Amino acid sequence: MPEAKKKAASVSYADAGVDISSGDRAKQRIKYLAQRTFSKNVLSEIGGFGGLFKLDTAKYKQPILVSSADGVGTKLKLAFELGIHHTVGADLVNHCVNDIGVQGATPLFFLDYLATGRLDGEVTEKIVSGLADACRANSCALIGGETAQMPGFYQDGEYDLAGFIVGVVDRDKLITGAGIKPGDVLIGLPSTGLHTNGYSLARKLFFEIAGYKPELYINALKDKAGAALMKTHRSYLSVIQKLTAGELVEGMAHITGGGITENLPRILPKGLAAVVDIGSWPVLPIFEHLRELGNVEQEEMLRTFNMGIGLIAVVKPEKFKRVTGLLDRASEKFHVIGRIVKGDRKVIYG
Incomplete structure (x- = not known):
């Protein structure tokens, strides 16, 4: 008689590295955090196939x-x-808020994408908590x-994080730069640090070229190397809305x-x-320190980092005093x- 085949052991999705139960527990916590950002315009719960948001058309003539x-x-x-995971959510939300804010838009809702190898509930909660806190601060629903x-x-221990934001503005309030004319003034608002750009070069300069450890205190920065690089990307929404x-x-x-x-x-x-003086x-000390570490050319610094200016507003000379006030x-x-x-749609440094 032929030898009986051995029955294969049962293999689950968890054996392949995906723990659905752990994911479900994390999603319950995410649901709680997200609900704290909801407004009356949110018509769905977390967990549906799509998020529902009611646009208040009474507030806008041509939304x-x-x-x-x-x-x-x-x-x-x-x-x-x-091991700092609660600030990157704010980095992401604030970046997206600023991107639509400069066009005059008010944030409505935000969606995030978090991908990882193995879901760590504690890390996930820290990330989403940062997202939710920033959404609430910007009056935006997650x-x-x-x-x-x-x-x-x-x-x-690694993950990727991305986000998508939707905002609204009345057509006649949309800011496109179309009205910019020669003689208009450039006003720069300060950044808090690198925000979310230039980190491949910054990390190379700090940790490869200089050999710093994240916990090393750097006198020139009056801060530890890691903390200086992790400063949160700020939101400019409040001042944008005033302007x-x-x-x-x-x-x-x-x-x-x-x-x-x-x-x-x-926007030109x-x-x-634009002539930029x-x-x-x-310039924030961290940018000067990075430049010195790598003997980086000024042109390269200016096209890699914000150099201490996170937002630029173009203002008519006759409105200058009102703006500065x-x-x-x-x-x-x-x-x-x-x-x-x-000129030819470029920046001329003077």
């Missing part, structure tokens, strides 16, 4: 939806090493997202990857350029960093 998607980038590598377990794709409510700006640029060099031209009409604002009352620091001239 224009403005959307943006982004990620945190290699700043996450530092988060893994330091209405859904995706938490994916992808064993073999991500190393243990737009008074119809005081012609255009605004969020200074992200590409620095002032590549972001400011995005054809036939115009080097030395018109205090508003910023003073809001206790918002600012710097007059340049002007608009005739």
Whole structure:
């Protein structure tokens, strides 16, 4: 008689590295955190196939939806090493809020995408808590997202984080830069640090070239190396809303990857350029330190980092005093960093 085949052992999804039960527990906590951001316009619960949001059309004559998607980038590598996971959610939300805010949009709702090799409930809660806190601070509802377990794709202890935001603005309040003219003034608002850009170079300079450890205190920065790099990407929404409510700006640029060099031209009409005066604002010590560590050319610094300016507003000369008065009352620091001239949609450093 033929030998009987041995019965194969039962194999589960968990054996392949995906623990559905653990994921379900994490999602219950995510549901609680997200619900704290809900407004009356959210019509769905976390866990549905799609998030539902009711647009209040009574508030807008001609509503224009403005959307943006982004990620945190290699700043996450530092988060893994330091075990700091609650700030990267705020980095992501604030970045997306600023991107639509410079076009005059008010945030409505946010979706996140979190992918990891093996789901760690404690880490996931810290990340989502940061997302939820930032959404609440920006009056934006966290209405859904995706938490994916992808064993073999991500190393243990690593994850990726991305987000998608939708906001709204009335058509006649949309800020496009179309009204920018020669002679308009450039006002820069300070950043808190690198925000979420330039981390591949910054990490190389700090940890490979200089050989720093994240916990090393650097006198030039008056901070530890890791803490200096992990400073949260700030939201400019509050000051943006004050400026737009008074119809005081012609255009605004969020200074992200590409620095002032590549972001400011995005709002310039054809036939115009921007003169930016080097030395018109205090460059944060971390950027000077990075430059010195790698003997990095100034041009490279300016097209990689924000250099201490996170947002630029373009203002008519006749509105300049009103704008600066508003910023003073809001206790918002600012710097007059340049002007608009005739040219070929580029930044000219003076």
